[in-house]
Amino acid sequence: MGQMMIYKLYSHVFVYNDMECVSVTLLTICILYVFQTMAFRTPLISAAIDFGTTFSGYAFSFRHEYERDPLQISANNWIAGGRTLVSLKTPSTILLHSDGTFHSFGYDAENKYSELTENEEHHGWLYFKRFKMLLHNNRELRRSSMIQDINGKKMSAMTIFSMAIRYLREHLMEAINRQMDGIDEEVIRWVLTVPAIWDDSAKQFMREAAKEAGIAKDQLTLALEPEAASLYCMKQPMAKLSSVDRKTSFVEFEVGTKYMVIDIGGGTVDITLHEILPDRKIRELQAACGGSFGGTNVDSKFNQFLIKLFGNDVLTELKVKCMQDYLDLFRDFETKKRTIKPESDGRVNFRLPFLLMEIYKNTTEEDLSESIRNSSFSNTVIIRGDKMLIDAKIFKEFFKEAVDGVITSAEKAIKTTKELDISKILLVGGFSESQMLQSAIRHHFPGKTVVSPGDAGLAVLKGAVLFGHQPDTIKSRVMKYSYGVEVNEVFDPDIHPDIYKFWQARKSRWMCRNCFDPFVNAGDEVEVGSTVTRTYGPEEKDSTEGIGIYASSQVPRFITDSSCYRLGTMYIKMPNGGWPLDATLEVEMKFGGTEFTVKMTDEWFGDSYTDSFDFLKK
Numbered sequence: 001m002g003q004m005m006i007y008k009l010y011s012h013v014f015v016y017n018d019m020e021c022v023s024v025t026l027l028t029i030c031i032l033y034v035f036q037t038m039a040f041r042t043p044l045i046s047a048a049i050d051f052g053t054t055f056s057g058y059a060f061s062f063r064h065e066y067e068r069d070p071l072q073i074s075a076n077n078w079i080a081g082g083r084t085l086v087s088l089k090t091p092s093t094i095l096l097h098s099d100g101t102f103h104s105f106g107y108d109a110e111n112k113y114s115e116l117t118e119n120e121e122h123h124g125w126l127y128f129k130r131f132k133m134l135l136h137n138n139r140e141l142r143r144s145s146m147i148q149d150i151n152g153k154k155m156s157a158m159t160i161f162s163m164a165i166r167y168l169r170e171h172l173m174e175a176i177n178r179q180m181d182g183i184d185e186e187v188i189r190w191v192l193t194v195p196a197i198w199d200d201s202a203k204q205f206m207r208e209a210a211k212e213a214g215i216a217k218d219q220l221t222l223a224l225e226p227e228a229a230s231l232y233c234m235k236q237p238m239a240k241l242s243s244v245d246r247k248t249s250f251v252e253f254e255v256g257t258k259y260m261v262i263d264i265g266g267g268t269v270d271i272t273l274h275e276i277l278p279d280r281k282i283r284e285l286q287a288a289c290g291g292s293f294g295g296t297n298v299d300s301k302f303n304q305f306l307i308k309l310f311g312n313d314v315l316t317e318l319k320v321k322c323m324q325d326y327l328d329l330f331r332d333f334e335t336k337k338r339t340i341k342p343e344s345d346g347r348v349n350f351r352l353p354f355l356l357m358e359i360y361k362n363t364t365e366e367d368l369s370e371s372i373r374n375s376s377f378s379n380t381v382i383i384r385g386d387k388m389l390i391d392a393k394i395f396k397e398f399f400k401e402a403v404d405g406v407i408t409s410a411e412k413a414i415k416t417t418k419e420l421d422i423s424k425i426l427l428v429g430g431f432s433e434s435q436m437l438q439s440a441i442r443h444h445f446p447g448k449t450v451v452s453p454g455d456a457g458l459a460v461l462k463g464a465v466l467f468g469h470q471p472d473t474i475k476s477r478v479m480k481y482s483y484g485v486e487v488n489e490v491f492d493p494d495i496h497p498d499i500y501k502f503w504q505a506r507k508s509r510w511m512c513r514n515c516f517d518p519f520v521n522a523g524d525e526v527e528v529g530s531t532v533t534r535t536y537g538p539e540e541k542d543s544t545e546g547i548g549i550y551a552s553s554q555v556p557r558f559i560t561d562s563s564c565y566r567l568g569t570m571y572i573k574m575p576n577g578g579w580p581l582d583a584t585l586e587v588e589m590k591f592g593g594t595e596f597t598v599k600m601t602d603e604w605f606g607d608s609y610t611d612s613f614d615f616l617k618k
Contacts, residue, residue: 043189046468050461053267055089098124105167114324135202166213191468196288201615226261228463229428238451259424264431281475293405295431301398325353347389427452428459484518486548543574
């Protein structure tokens, strides 16, 4: 593969009838890459996709760029329709033809669907938005799970996710080929970001969606979003904004620093505690926590406010008649959401679509301005022509539930780790740019230094690129779950219930079934890639019923405990005549990475069995 790659690159810099035209620099890079790839399997390109609830994007860098300047990372500029808004991320929206085939993604999907609705040609089309939250805390997640578009039409969730990832992958490849034509995807390490609070089934769902989107399994790495943000922020000074004098200063993350990462995106908040080790690697101090307190929570409050103000029927008709006006209203809100401050007073100004006011009058037979003056909103909302002015106090109330959720989660994390002396709080993610949120965190944690990168909304994406180049930067993680196997133990009346008691004739003793033997417990710190080995005596039922592999968010005593659930079952082949009494079965579990594996070895018979567990239901 290395020789093929150098030929492709070489052919683009050679002019075969004039050997002096060879680009020495690029040829040197190619040769170095070949040797690195052959010896260390180092990728030429790290390409990251940050698939978010509200916005998505991609970024990449070449190996030689990373080695010269790790922060030299390329990202795409997305154009938001007629308003010529330029953004480094695009909305997580997808538009399908009536036959379910892909049409467009992001701003293109928004703009096309707006055009279709305006011309009343949208009937039959499928329009999906903000569908990533399907994977959050979903105990019933399956490969066959369905999601609804905005009109209630259902499609396979796996299909929608894979279409979105495929679009971003192909768009990224076009960007790479504009810089260097003829790149083979085999030299790319793909990195897909996922929230740290997601469970194993959601992570596996994203892996399978990426595979369906054309990303090879052995080239894909999952990056936990807070870890990616940490990697990015370690490379540069962080801005510190004092709540007292409002002056900006800068803070660097030195070796030994223990800090909290609060990654607040559109859908979820991830909270983790990290420490920077002497070799500049990252150690996780506590398993991630958080919840659904992202920026969409604020959007939801604004939407509820509009429904109370205009009525659901009016807003629905606006979406049907002119989706562009509806989208522009919420894009305007997104801008105001980022700029409102705790000390803001007066009123927040919005431009109302003329069509909205017309629909309101036709529906209610009342003038909007006069209706507001005679309503309970008379002291908080003013309509002047096509302008809506909302009292700043009311506008700031939209943030309360989301901010309180973030603060409560952060307080809980700090209280459980008082002895760790957390000195800094790092804010990343798109919603972390909200001054309402920043101010609340500073107020509640006056003894902590609150810092944030200048491009907080891109910290996860760019950090994922860095992770692709050097995934071993993460030294250890704290286990979110206990993992173990189902075993029989010698019966002890002091700890075992009688209902699980049975007689083992083979060894003439009373035993207890349904016991959980943990290989690692929730809360344990494990090095990435570490393994734990146990040895057991095999029984006939292990070949017929299989050996159950279990997980729990707690430390269960029995596999029947409410927190314990089966990950899968492994079967072993029993030798003819059965196992002798002294036969042993070695079980090895590998932890700390993004894939959980188990290997079983029948030391008597010599067979080995390895499995990656299926966390998804069919």
